[in-house]
Amino acid sequence: MIDIKAIASGSSGNCYRVSDGSTALLLDAGISIYKIQQGLDFRLSEIAGALISHEHMDHAKAVPDLAKRGVLIFGPPGVAKACACPSILSGPPLRRFTIDTWSIVPFQVEHDVTCYGYLLDSKKTGDRLVYITDAAAVPYTFGRVTYMMIEANYSLRILSRRATGGAIKDELAARIAQSHMDIDGAVDILRRLDPRALKQVWLLHLSDGNSDAEAFRRMAQRATGAEVYIA
Ligand SMILES: [Zn+2]
Ligand SMILES: [Zn+2]
Incomplete structure (x- = not known):
């Protein structure tokens, strides 16, 4: 059993706490x-690391x-530079590392x-959690995942309608579509997961104007049969 708490989600800030009962981590x-x-x-002080x-x-x-508080932090190389924080750990994608009971692969x-994105295996519970955010596309498939946290930023239908009606500038709509995951992309990834293993799905980073939380929840639910939460 993994405990997931969405502390914040969306364009004004993202932060999640995940714990396998032994080790608690922050995702973003x-x-x-x-x-x-x-x-x-x-x-x-109970947080063992932040990914x-x-x-x-x-x-x-x-x-x-x-x-400054001494939390172990891991991210792609750009994070240390953007945050002017040389103590941040980094490494290439697909190189596994461990934080206490979690075995972690960045991709x-x-x-x-x-x-x-991060794939996290708990040595304590045997669960596998996958975290994906700010991803126009993901070049991997994941089979047996028990907890899936995935961006569902927008619906292409809502985004096109708002861009056409002038509620959102064309350039912004194009930028969102080129750099974020829409609900159909998320559902495609969810459909390829092993439904017998999947326990929970968390939809993340929903856009205020370009999403429909209840419709997204139903789509993810239909695609997986798992419990679906909107962060
Ligand atoms: Zn981003
Ligand atoms: Zn973002």
Whole structure:
């Protein structure tokens, strides 16, 4: 059993706590350290490490403060530079490393800067969790996953309607479509997972104007039969 808590999700900041009962990690830290503290009920000292997907501030805002507090931080090479924080650990995609009871493999996804997804195996529970955000495309398939956390930023239908109606500029719509995952892309990835293994699906980073949380939840539910949560 993995405990997942969405502390923040969306374009104004992303931060999730995942724990296998022995080791708690943060996935992204794109909100202030104060909000992270509140979200953790002031138990930051129990966090064994933070895995950062990429350097954009809605994912990396609290990195300097976490580093100052001595939290172990891992991310793609751009994070250390963007946050002016040389103590951040990095490594190439597909090289496995461990943080206590978690065995972790970063993998690269398609975004407008270098962005990592993470595959996490718990040695304690045997669960496998996959975290994917800010990914226009993911060049991998994942079979037996028990917890899937995946971006479902927008619906192409809603985005096109709003761009056509002038509610959103064409350039912004194009940028979103080229650098983020829409619900159909997320459902495609979900369909390829082993449904017998899958326990929970978390849909992440929904756009305020370009998504429909309830419709997305139903689509993910139909595709997997698993419990679906909107972060
Ligand atoms: Zn981004
Ligand atoms: Zn983002």
